[in-house]
Amino acid sequence: MLEWSLKKIDLPLKFPWKIARGTSLSKTNFIVTVECDGSRGQGEVAFNIRYNESEKLIEEQFQLFLDHGAEDISSLEKLIALVSELDLACSLSFGLESAMAHLNAQMSDRTIHQLLCVPQVHGxxxxxxxxxxxxxxxxxxxxxxxxxxxxxxxxxxxxxxxxxxxxxxxxxxxxxxxxxxxxxxxxxxxxxxxxxxxxxxxxxxxxxxxxxxxxxxxxxxxxxxxxxxxxxxxxxxxxxxxxxxxxxxxxxxxxxxxxxxxxxxxxxxxxxxxxxxxxxxxxxxxxxxxxxxxxxxxxxxxxxxxxxxxxxxxxxxxxxxxxxxxxxxxxx
Missing domain, CATH: 3.20.20.120 (Enolase-like C-terminal domain)
Structure with missing residues (x-):
């Protein structure tokens, strides 16, 4: 059985971040954690208001994810299918998939690059x-x-x-x-x-x-x-x-x-x-x-x-x- 959690983190910036849409002095993100039998995977959720994402939406959709059998997901493929079915915000979808992928890699004694079948790039x-x-x-x-x-x-x-x-x-x-x-x-x-x-x-x-x-x-x-x-x-x-x-x-x-x-x-x-x-x-x-x-x-x-x-x-x-x-x- 999987144990999922969502933690909000506040990230003060080194300098005011101003773009054409507005200015920020800090950023709020979330960290998704999934645990199973002593192993753990994590993924980040960097939501963006440009894509109609908000702190409230991420928290509500994470609860929706939990309410639809998240603890019983048995594979990365099934997680991706559930996330698609629920039409979750893209940043949350990534955080969930990332956490699950890293958990699977750890539990199968593989690197994330081996799991994704991609070469690791340095520098x-x-x-x-x-x-x-x-x-x-x-x-x-x-x-x-x-x-x-x-x-x-x-x-x-x-x-x-x-x-x-x-x-x-x-x-x-x-x-x-x-x-x-x-x-x-x-x-x-x-x-x-x-x-x-x-x-x-x-x-x-x-x-x-x-x-x-x-x-x-x-x-x-x-x-x-x-x-x-x-x-x-x-x-x-x-x-x-x-x-x-x-x-x-x-x-x-x-x-x-x-x-x-x-x-x-x-x-x-x-x-x-x-x-x-x-x-x-x-x-x-x-x-x-x-x-x-x-x-x-x-x-x-x-x-x-x-x-x-x-x-x-x-x-x-x-x-x-x-x-x-x-x-x-x-x-x-």
Whole structure:
């Protein structure tokens, strides 16, 4: 018989986290634990209000999961089927699947990589994300956080003031940049006006400039922007369909959006088959969640796994970062 529990954790941030949708000083996540015969598996739930997830919803849906025979689940496959039947929030679905997968690995004396049939990857070079801020704050921010050690920086931008921010970052950081608009633009012409002024800037790609469902805007600018355009909010738990290739150059796969290891792996595989670039991303998470993403990091083009580097104190310490490179301290 399985014993399930859900624990809320509050994660103060190292600095205000401002993106186009709002500002946060701390993040609330949950940790799912499942135990059986002295073995234990854990998974993180980093819920996101952008996807209509909330603390209350996670707690209510976890209770719904318990009420539908969670203690009697006998396999990972049956858990995935139950989670799908109950239509649980994607972040909770991942936390449950992750906990069960890690329990199964431990009880069968296998690593999580052996259970998932994927190679273990060491030495992941992540980007580091700059929240939205005034240009006058950028020099101090880059210096204080020693961001020159990262192979790339990702800049959160809005529909106004982006050019000034990017130009200021370029004064103090010479590596490649990634831009993340978080759906801030609603006009292709204003976005193309920005990209026209950025032709000489080493930008690896631009994430989600327009609202997730405004596919015609993506279709319009894909061949005009001069930069790779990546889907983030446009890809949640669904399939990477052939239409994605007409709209985007790459996809940002996050386990908290995908809803599980299996869905995340399928999204990455399908994207590669379609010729799309792939990135593994994250929410603001502890190293439990980041190490989970690292578990499926084989054959991925870009990594944006800095979530645990944004929090003041990591309760798991599963990941160490050295010179912008992530490695396991231990495999959960």
């Amino acid at each position: 992941i070079h992540t980007s580091f994300s700059l929240p939205m801020m005034e240009p006058s704050q950028i020099e101090k921010f880059i210096s204080e956080h020693k961001l020159s050690r990262f192979a790339a920086l990702k800049i959160k931008i809005g529909s106004e003031g982006a050019l000034e921010v990017i130009q200021e970052v370029r004064k103090f950081y010479k590596g490649p940049l990634r831009l993340d608009a978080n759906e801030a633009y609603d006009d292709p012409s204003s976005f193309l006006n920005l990209t026209e002024k950025l032709k000489d800037v080493p930008i690896q790609f631009i994430e989600q400039p327009f609202p997730a469902k405004n596919f015609e805007m993506y279709r319009e600018i894909k061949s005009k922007s001069g930069f790779l355009i990546f889907a983030d909010e446009s890809l949640t738990s669904g399939e990477v369909t052939p239409e994605f290739k007409d709209l985007f150059d790459g996809v940002n796969v996050k386990l908290m959006k995908a809803g599980g290891y299996m869905r995340g792996l399928k999204q990455l595989r399908t994207a590669r088959e379609l010729g799309l670039k792939t990135m593994l991303g994250c929410m603001v998470e502890t190293s439990l969640g980041i190490s989970s993403a690292m578990n499926i990091a084989n054959n991925v083009d870009f990594y944006d796994l800095d979530g645990c580097l944004l929090i003041s104190s990591d309760p798991f310490n599963a990941i160490q970062e050295d010179n912008g490179t992530l490695n396991y301290n231990y495999v959960i």
